[in-house]
Structures are given as structure tokens and as C-alpha cells.
Amino acid sequence: xxxxxxxWEALGEIDPLYAILSDPGxxxxxxxxxxxxxxxxxxxxxxxxxxxALGVPVRREASFELGCGVGRITRALSPSFSRSVGVDxxxxxxxxxxxxxxxxxxxxxxxxxxxxxxxFADGEFDLVVSFxxxxxxxxxxxxxxxxxxxxxxxxxxxALVVQMPASMPLRQRVQWRRRAYHGLRAARVPERTxxxxxxxxxxxxxxxxxxxxxxxxxxGGADVIAVQDGWLGDGSQVGRETNLTYLATR
Ligand SMILES: C[S@@+](CC[C@H](N)C(=O)[O-])C[C@H]1O[C@@H](n2cnc3c(N)ncnc32)[C@H](O)[C@@H]1O
Numbered sequence: 001x002x003x004x005x006x007x008w009e010a011l012g013e014i015d016p017l018y019a020i021l022s023d024p025g026x027x028x029x030x031x032x033x034x035x036x037x038x039x040x041x042x043x044x045x046x047x048x049x050x051x052x053a054l055g056v057p058v059r060r061e062a063s064f065e066l067g068c069g070v071g072r073i074t075r076a077l078s079p080s081f082s083r084s085v086g087v088d089x090x091x092x093x094x095x096x097x098x099x100x101x102x103x104x105x106x107x108x109x110x111x112x113x114x115x116x117x118x119x120f121a122d123g124e125f126d127l128v129v130s131f132x133x134x135x136x137x138x139x140x141x142x143x144x145x146x147x148x149x150x151x152x153x154x155x156x157x158x159a160l161v162v163q164m165p166a167s168m169p170l171r172q173r174v175q176w177r178r179r180a181y182h183g184l185r186a187a188r189v190p191e192r193t194x195x196x197x198x199x200x201x202x203x204x205x206x207x208x209x210x211x212x213x214x215x216x217x218x219x220g221g222a223d224v225i226a227v228q229d230g231w232l233g234d235g236s237q238v239g240r241e242t243n244l245t246y247l248a249t250r
Contacts, residue, residue, distance in 0.1 A: 151220025
């Protein structure tokens with residue numbers, strides 16, 4: 001986890017908004033913050049809409065996001081809950097989340113660099129979400145652990161909403177930009193130089209078969225009640241992999 005954490009700390013320091021949403025033309029600090037936050041509002045509205053269609057969550061006390069980045073989605077969910085918690089592996093991302101969301105007093109931000117969510121209680125949250133996160137976690141055992149843990153901290157009648165690619169074409173698995181980044185890092189080239197001058201970054205893309213995602217959630221006590229294409233049925237893809245969003249409850 002240490003190398004993975006360092007990669008996201010570097011991205012959080014160098015170009016956090018682009019590391020979160022890689023919009024063409026927005027690299028090197030070019031994201032308009034209002035436009036960036038508007039994408040969070042749209043995603044949160046889609047999450048709440050998809051949940052409402054399934055009659056969950058039955059209560060709206062607390063929400064939780066794994067891999068919240070600068071809080072794009074948690075911020076937008078916070079008016080619907082008494083308490084909204086976002087955790088991330090990257091301290092610079094969390095520092096930026098605190099700064100950007102100082103106007104949202106019911107939001108709580110924390111660094112979590114463990115492969116579990118041990119600081120949170122069973123059934124603590126009515127809505128648990130994670131978007132564009134698990135695909136970047138290198139180790140599948142850790143991905144399974146997070147899926148189980150997100151199910152564990154979900155309240156009865158709550159909603160667990162997780163996006164994760166189910167497959168990836170062979171060509172895309174090569175990830176030469178990441179390999180070049182790590183090769184040059186081993187030769188002590190500074191992270192900023194690799195990112196800004198060579199246009200490289202350490203971002204990894206991983207995937208997990210649908211049956212394994214569902215099995216991990218079940219081990220944590222949640223059952224999948226719907227699976228949608230892309231980001232909640234919009235059919236969008238990251239590259240050419242099959243991207244799915246899972247909705248589960250307990
Ligand atoms: C592409 S960004 C998405 C941020 C946020 N989910 C959003 O959609 O705005 C991925 C985030 O996941 C975080 N992350 C990566 N691995 C993580 C882990 N093991 N635990 C928690 N956060 C993680 C990164 O630091 C980064 O902030």
C-alpha cells in the first residue's frame with residue numbers, strides 16, 4: 001500500500017482535480033473549480049435518483065465515501081444527510097477537501113490508508129458510495145476487503161453504490177505511461193518532472209469480475225439489487241473496459 005499511497009499523495013500535491021477527473025484540456029491545474037464541482041452535483045443527483053428508484057436508503061442520517069478525493073461527490077451528497085464522511089488514502093487530497101468544503105459543516109474528512117475501514121462501526125452509514133477508486137487499487141485482495149468493509153458499515157435498509165470495471169482489453173492492460181513513470185522514478189527522476197514535463201502519471205487501472213464483486217459484498221452482509229452499465233446506466237466507459245455500477249442493500 002505504501003507505494004500506492006505515495007502515488008496518490010504526489011497526484012494530490014501536483015494536480016488533484018485532473019487526477020480525479022481527467023478531462024482533456026484540464027491537465028496542470030486548468031480545471032475551472034465551479035465546473036468541476038458541478039460534475040459532483042450531477043453524479044450525486046444520479047446516485048440519489050438511482051437509490052430512490054429502488055426504495056433505499058430508508059433513513060438519511062449519514063453518508064460515507066471511500067476515496068473521496070477533494071470531496072466532489074460527498075460535498076454534493078451532504079445536503080441530503082445529517083452527516084457526510086469522506087475518506088481518502090492521500091493526505092493532500094484530504095487537506096484540499098477540507099479547504100474546498102469549509103462551507104459544508106456537516107462534512108467530515110479523514111485519511112484512511114488501511115486496507116479496511118476499521119475506524120467505522122457496523123451499520124454506521126445509510127449511504128456508502130465509491131466511484132473511480134477501486135479500479136486504481138493494485139491488489140485485488142484489498143479491493144475485496146474494501147467491498148466487504150463497505151457492506152459491513154452499511155445500515156440495514158441502506159444503499160451501497162460502487163462503480164468498478166468488470167474487465168479490460170489486453171491492450172489497455174499494458175499501461176505504458178504508468179510503467180514508464182515507475183521506471184523513471186526508480187532512476188530518481190522527480191514526480192513533478194515526470195508529470196509536468198514528460199506527461200506521465202502513476203495511475204493504475206484494475207478490474208474485477210462481477211461475480212467476485214457480488215461475492216465480496218455478500219461476505220460483508222449486503223446483497224446486490226441492481227447492476228447498471230457505466231456510471232449508473234449512462235453507458236460511459238473508461239477506455240474500452242466494461243464499466244459497471246453496483247447497487248446493494250442489507
Ligand atoms: C480518481 S479519484 C476519484 C475521487 C472521487 N471518488 C471523485 O469521484 O471525485 C480516486 C481517489 O481515490 C483515492 N484512493 C486511491 N486508493 C485509495 C484507497 N486504497 N483508499 C482510499 N482512497 C483511495 C485517491 O487518492 C483519489 O483521491
